[in-house]
Amino acid sequence: MTEQLPGLIVIIPLFAAIFASASGWLNRNYPYIISVLALTFTTYASVVMLIQTAGGGTLNYYMAGWLPPVGISYRIDALSALVIAAIQITALLNLPVSRAYTEQSFSKKEAPFYGLYLLFITGLTGITATEDAFNLYVLLEVSSLTGYALIGMGTNRSPLAALNYLIIGSVGASFYLLGIGYIYIKTGTLNMTEIHTMIYPLLSESPTIIMAFALCVAGILTKAAFLPMHGWLPSAYANAPNASTGIIAPLTTKVMIYVIVRLGISIFGTELAVESFNMSWFLVNFAAVSIIAAAFKALYHTKLKKILSYIIIMEVGYMVGGFFAGTPDAMTGAIIHIINDAAMTLCLFIAAGAITTKLYEDDIRNMNGIFTKMPFTAIGFVGGALAVIGIPPTCGFFSKWYLLKGAFAADQYLFAGALIFSSFINAVIFFRIFEKGFFTGEHHHEENGSGHGSVITEASLNVVIPLMASLGFIIALGFMTGKIVENYISIII
């Protein structure tokens, strides 16, 4: 059965999505149960594939047995396996969290919610698994459209934010499609490996191909919320329902970075993407500027989820800059940051969801003493924050290590400076919140237990357990950095 896994990992959540939506008519608990079963399976499958691809193995799967270039093929290498595992684990961890919020936020809509949830994961997983550039576009749209819907289920402002996202997102997707069109005209194929062999050595100087690359990258960067195409992200994420921010925020932009890496490594080749092409120099310096700009934006805002959204934009700058800096260490940093940042963002958004739910608001100025009342949420939030700042031994430190080292090796000092400077700003942002959450509020002598008529209590176990698990990942990923790099990343680069 293991040879079927690359196909099953996309097909199972796809069918589960249909069943989950339908089963809601029978029993309101069925959609959740089906989602848990489906994602447990895909998590298991992703771990199996992770083991099989360690050290450079690849898994190929041909849809309906049609071989490429005619049929659509799925190809799992170490890089895809890593990102697929991150997607499945994030989705699974966020399920219990979403359960805690569906009741209050949109009761009776569980069936469509979990249907969308699974379709969203289907799209993202497909993007990482496929070897077909056009199929990637289709799955991109699957994940985007479900993403708009998931965001639109949130607060009163969320439909507008989702519409905004839809417009910009569609523009981004169109650019990508246009780029793929150019490639198809020039090479006559949509299979990534085939495109690569067609480009080298014959077409690597072709202006059409270079244009295609620029269009694809521009389209995907729009979807990844790279500055200045980031405008849709903060309001979309800040207004999305707590039930789905835990998958949208950690995964959407990270999978887009994966696509950039895939474009660079597998389709166009690093020679064209980062070496002989001065677009990369421009992108790295622009990434540096965008890191600083996003960091200041995050500093300026007082709404917790807005702050975290700008931090996501900043992290996108890390990864884009790291990849286009082009040295092995910088690329390693960018790739490992895909999974590290997924873990960090998951952790922070789960904690933020718990805090804003209990507090009924999102403004950090009103979070006095919140952490003393929610100790586990506090631990999770602090862990995620330290990872974003880049304090060892959290995983954020190690990706920053690689990014910095790679930036030095590439002589990209502006980018290196931006990495360090953004760490300071992050420290200011988060320690300001810690100060509010831990040290401000009622000042009582010697802990005398409960009292003070406080109504805020720790979040439910549905939230706390996934939060602690994601914190565990933040630490564990840090300690496993060497193994991950050795077995999964250095092989691809």
Added chain:
Amino acid sequence: MSLILSIKPLAAVLVSAFTVPAIISSGRNPNARESWTFAAAAVKFLLIASMVPVILSGKEIYFTIAEILPGIPFAFKIDSVGIFFAVVAGFLWIITSAYSIGYMRTLKEHSQTRYFAFFALSLSATIGAAFSANLFTLYIFYEILSLSTYPLVAHHQDEKSKVSSRKYLGFLLFGSIGLVLPAMIWIQMKTGTLDFTVQGIMTSGDFSKTEIVVLLLMLVFGFAKAGIMPLHSWLPAAMVAPTPVSALLHAVAVVKVGVFCVVRVVTGVFGVKLLAHLDAGVILAWIASFTIIVSSLIALSQDELKRRLAFSTIGQLSYIVLGIALLTPAGIKGGVLHIAMHAFGKITLFFCAGAIFVKTGKKYISQMKGIGRQMPVTLGAFFIGALSVIGLPPCGGFLSKWSLLEGTIQSGNTAFLVVLLVSSVLNAAYFFPIVYNAFFFSDKSDFKESIDEAPMFCVVPLVLTAAISVLLFFYPFIFNTLADMFVNSIYGG
């Protein structure tokens, strides 16, 4: 030099971190909670002490936890100077724990559970730093120490302590992320290693002289816990913490980790021979000299006792840096020895300051005239502590200062000799008036004529540390041997 694999270093580091959950869970029963602290302190010290004979026999102990990054293990290696520092910190933690009980309970401080929990965590980080086998591991523990002491500095949770804790963390993180991290990555990139070796690792890379000097300064200033000007002002700010924190952490553990890092950087990373060859030590020695003189002058003008002690600490830390920077056998020996001698002297002074505050509520020197008649034991101990810090017999401080003076003569640069002598006069000028006025102030004072000391838990520890300061003059115990071993390992004598 034979190496012995042992898990003891890891156990010694983790024992106090593992008691943190126990401390928190027994928060409602203070006696049980403090028993945990004592148990952890005792076990930790015994583990450290059990390694001393091995080190004295000329062997080194190592333990590798994980190879987090390729070629950069997260590892412990204990040599003479590492165990030297661990013995000092581990031993003084036991005494400080007793003092903490007296201080915190008498003042009925709030959040004592948090206080004891983070205290235990800080000690884990301190011992971890002492045992680190490479710059990378040292950096990790350095960062953990910064963060675990932050809640202790912010303990009072009022506006003043918030401002101070911001300053505290701001300086330390600026140094570690802004200066140490890039320098460390640069060195690793060029040499491929960060392991401390007897003659340094810089010879294996291709560095220009300017590069070496810049990297040296980045590391020395970056480890801002060493309090070298102008990155010193976090230390006076940190004095808002409860006095036991100032005593153990901001006179011994934290600041000595800072100078310990400088010792490691100069001897283990750059290598004494290389720096002597490039004449780079002199630059560092002048910076340290400047700090010594200026901080002593500032100390003269401070009326708040703890702030005066803080500026005195800044000066004394630079003694150690100066000793190392002289790059002569006696200078290095004196510097290392001063880690211990100053620790016992200065902790006594802080204990006395705390005891005075607990009993009388006085913080300012100008209010302490005539206090000697009420608290003769405390002020007697203060006198001994002052003697040791000034470097007069019959106190341990004399030995280290003697060796430092010898070092300046060996270096052939008499200017540094003058610096040390002038500074000693200044030390005497800011300490003796306190003691003189305490005992011989003849006008009417606010203090009782009869003896009325602070609680036993405060007085016994300060008498003990004062006694040890004297004892160290006659029997320098293992400290002298270990410092000699360290010097011999460098100069191969």
